[in-house]
Amino acid sequence: MNRTNQLKKLNQLLNNLPKNIFLTGVSTDVGKTYVMKLIIKEFQKNGINVAAYKPISSGHSEFDNKSDVNQILSALTNTQHYKDINTYTFTMPVSPHLASQIESNPIDVSKIDEKLENLNNKYECVIIEGAGGWKVPYSSEGFISDWVTKNKFPVILVVDNKLGCINHALLSVESIVSSGNCLIGWFMNHTSEVDEIIADENIKFLEKHISAKFLGVIKFNQE
C-alpha cells in the first residue's frame, strides 16, 4: 500500500477540538482500540491534554493485559487509572446486553455519564471507544448509538479493509448520519496483510461514496 499515513489529518481538528470524540467501527475486532492508541499518541505529541474512555468492555477481565482498557492505558501519558477509563467490565466475550445479563450487572447510563463528566472537567478532549460496531445494545432496549446521539458526540468510524467492508462501511455511515450525528471522518485500518489492488480499490470506492472526510490509512502493524 503506497498511501502515506494520513493520521496527521487529525491535526486539522486541533483548531476546533471537540470535547468528546466517539470512536466506532464497522464491527467488532476491526481495530478501534488499535487506532484509538494511535490517535491518543498523535494528540499527546501535539500537546493536547487528552483522556480516554471505554465505558463498556466485554471479553476481558480488569487484570488482562490484552483488555481494551489496559491497551489504552499503555498509550496514555496522563494519570488515568483503569477505573477512570471504564465503568463496566464484563469478562464474557459477548454483546454488552448479554454479558450484563449473564453477569447480573445491569448497565446504568447515568453512571457512565457521571464518569464522563469527571473526565470532561479535567481534560481538554476525551476519546471514547464504543463496543463492537455502531448499533450494539447495552440492554434489551438501549443501544450505545442512542447514547451517542443523545449526547451529540462527533463520531469517527474505523473500517477494516477486508471483503465485506464496503457494505459494512456504507451501512454504518448511513445509520450514523441518518440519526443526526456528526461524522468527523473515517479511517481505513488493516488488521492483516491484504492484496494491495483490492485494498486500494476498497478505499477509492468508499472515498467516492462517503461524504465525510477520509482520515487516512492505518497500515498493518503501523506504529
Ligand SMILES: Nc1ncnc2c1ncn2[C@@H]1O[C@H](COP(=O)(O)OP(=O)(O)OP(=O)(O)O)[C@@H](O)[C@H]1O
Ligand atoms: N493496524 C493493525 N496492525 C496490526 N494489528 C492490528 C491492527 N489493527 C488491529 N489489529 C489487531 O487486531 C485485533 C483487533 O483489534 P482491536 O482490538 O483494536 O479491535 P476493536 O475494534 O477494538 O475490537 P472490540 O470490538 O473488541 O473493541 C487486535 O489483536 C489488534 O492488535
Ligand SMILES: C[C@H](N)[C@H](N)CCCCCC(=O)O
Ligand atoms: C466481545 C467483543 N470483542 C466486543 N467487546 C463486543 C462486541 C459486541 C457485538 C454485538 C453484535 O453486534 O452482535
Ligand SMILES: [Mg+2]
Ligand atoms: Mg476495542
